[in-house]
Amino acid sequence: MPTIYDVAREAGVSAATVSRVLNGARTVDPAMVARVLTAVRELGYRPNAVARNLRRSRTTLWAVIISDIGNPFFTATVRGIEDVAQQAGYSVVLCNSDEDPAKEETYVAAALSEQMAGVIIASSGSAKAARSLLDSPIPVVAIDRQLPRGEVDTVVVDNEAGAATATRHLLDAGYRRVACVTGPEGVSTADLRLRGYTSALSARRPPGEPLIVRTDFREQGGYDAMESLLSSAERPDAVFVANNLMTVGALRCLADHDVRVPAEMGVVGFDEIPWADLVRPSLTTVAQPTYELGRMAARLLVDRIATPAGRPARVVLPAELRPRQSSALQSSAL
Template sequence: MARISDVAARAGVSTATVSRALNGKSTVDRELVARVQKAADELGYQPNGPARNLRRQEAAVVALIISDVENPFFTAIARGVEDVAHEVGYSVVLCNSDESAEKENRYIDIAIQERVAGVILSPTATTSSVGKLADRGTPFVAVDRPLPSQESDLVLVDTRVAARQATAHLVAQGYERIGCITGPSGVRTADDRLAGYRDALKSAKRRSTTKLVRRTEYKATGAHRAAVELLGQPEPPDALLIANSAMAVGVLRALQEHGIRPGHDVGLVAFDDAPWAELVDPPLSVVAQPAYEIGTVAARLLLARISDNTRPPTTTTLGARLIERGSSRR
């Protein structure tokens, strides 16, 4: 594979000039630039990335570590990050931690080894591994969930308030026994959504009971099981707040199997405005989170931190929007 010295030889200049010409640094004679460019094209020269990064001590790459590639919420974040990063010539490498602390840790190690310019991540429960980034001085931004023990830039959604509003909406619609299916304990969004749910019940002077609450993985199967359990009780819920769209799939499937009509028999509001939410019958009421915007904001914060890592950590909280549809109307 062609090296810079090959290009230099072909253009009849030194390697330094080739490097300067190709990177637009310093002033190089127009004619020489053209000659270098021509030689590079003819040889199909592509600079050796590792050599460049080794010398520069940094790669124009940001790592994005998300907890689930198959969750549209996170892929929308990814798209936001990508769009912003590309504008300024950075590449994004997408890593899937699968809610596993071990995989997250592994990807963080790789990010450090590869000397990426920065990291954006949706942290899983354990946080110890993130400390490594801080120790190394690698800029990073947390999205969706805060880091318990680290100071950092944060981009969050005001999910507790959103959960509260959604629950209040169910109350207002006249549902009596409102339940909640949320994510695993310790996952901040799951905890917050549960807290918001409880806030709303409290404001409405309803007593909340753990009998109407289930916590499971943020996946369809867990939610399916939870819904079956809840609905099989002597005093089943007549409405449910569901913490993400994959879970909503599980719940809807359970209702379908038991011949229970959403909206009429059991009111539903789920987090995340999936593309299919309007297609089910009745249309699903949702809490729409600004996922793409989370991505763009996080990317901009990261870029700012890459150029100045001394800036004080900031927290950006974005609002979510309740979209009332048929599934929460009797």
């Protein structure tokens, strides 16, 4: 079995340098890090995890707790986290809370009992889980959603601006009654996207009251919300849907009711969808920089592990409107 000295000899560095690389030290030259990690892979070196944990009183594992593993949004996000984690000498354990606060609390308890090196979490809104993390010495980074009742390093997208841009886009296209389907109250992404929608409506003062339906962030929730809007007295002619899975549900409902998009109903969804360009009509979306979000969260966690003190950082990344056919009312009338 190869030793740390074999790795050092293969990489042409000292054993102390190998140890620093494997422990995630940020002061090692990147070229040297690459040589060490290459030697580790080629030799099949495995550190003595038990001895390391005794020395550090913590593992080299990160818990990444996401709210819905079925949501494509998290695919590139987790990839960004994993790429940085492996380069820094950490491994990732993926946990799916399934939008269930009780499951989230269970995963948080497991991360704390296993003394994980850090936690990256897209919170489902559990105040209990948040309090447990805030009371522990384990570094925490929140992604996508703010952690309830506490300040930690956070990476989010500018949800309010993205939603306002989407709503203005529908109004500019000529739609008059723009509805919003958003997520549960108290979840920051749902609340901020709703705020962006209402602020854009207020600025334009279209006739009628805002048409808002709150539901879960699931496909069936989007379907049920769209069905409710279709049966309402103030039926909308366009809808802004605040996440990708709900957008899928809303589109399915429109198809089941033979509602033509975009002629009878304009649609903009928040979150890019891999097949958005392939369907007809193609789907207008607000795209988030998912890989960069994960990469930035992982960098913050590496920094926080290295320097536990200091004020929490908050990184807000821009969202990008990608106009396509589903919101082109004027073109559909030609």
